[in-house]
Amino acid sequence: MLRRLAQLEFLVAAGLLAVIVILVFTAAIMRFFGHPLIWSVDMAQLLFIWVCFFGAARAMRSKGHIAIDLAIRWVPHKWRLALEFAVSAVVLAFLGLLAVEGTRLALQNSQRQFGDSGLSYAWVTMAVPAGCVMLGIALVWNAVGAWRRRSDGETLVYTRSETEYSSVSEL
Template sequence: MRQLYLKFSKVENILANALLIAIFALVFLSAFMRTIGSPVNWAQDAALVAFAWMVFLGSDLAIRNTKLIGIEVLTKHLPKNVQKYLDIIFKIIIIIFLMVLVKYGYTMVITGARRSIPTLGISYAYVTAAVPVGSLLMIISIIIKLIEAIKTPMIKWGGEN
């Protein structure tokens, strides 16, 4: 199972990077073509779709690689056992928030299915699906981090300050 997750993580990383490159290329193409008097109307919409997906995939990558903004300025002065418990509590709160995003994101997908993006000829649901899918991916990553935090002995956290 771990091997499958690692392979998926690599694919997700490649996809997020490809989306970032695509956004750059699409915005550049759109600006260049507009400058020479031949605008490419669909490029901006395609860049926005790519951006929505890149944000949620990139957020999952940030969680997986522990690159989230922390409040270490405050917590590093607390005893190590308190740091561990706060870390666990914060992860649980994040999971609950992401579950709310999955629930309402799913609703957005259902309602967005009736709308379309005229320049691309696709349903708006393809854009809004980034919210529940990305949130589910983040939930998986945080659960893995939560299990690691719970299993880590207090001694490995450094003990008391």
């Protein structure tokens, strides 16, 4: 089921990115001919924040976020896994806080208009709680997978193992 969710996230993000490119290109062409599309830049910005969160969730799921592991690279797997679980608990708490506060912000901004688009600004601010939920799901999925394979001596929550490098394109 999570594989389907990952595929759906990818399709939505790719679709949104395509719409952004089309909007910006069309706006540039229309501006050249003296008929600017005023709302297109606002719409592209709105879609971009959503693409960022979809991309962040995909990167979390594939363990593709940048990491500086110089200090813990030589720590035994058992201790490194424990440290990654502790970090995951802190990250999940932070994502939960962001989701709650982002929802409050979206509700507060529901009457505010976003630029010249006529849309509610809540569409922009709802990207934060939605993105935090997607990131949280991906993080929990990685943590559960690391826990189930903890005895293999290489699977971690944030760091790809040698066998995971080959399966990244399947996500």
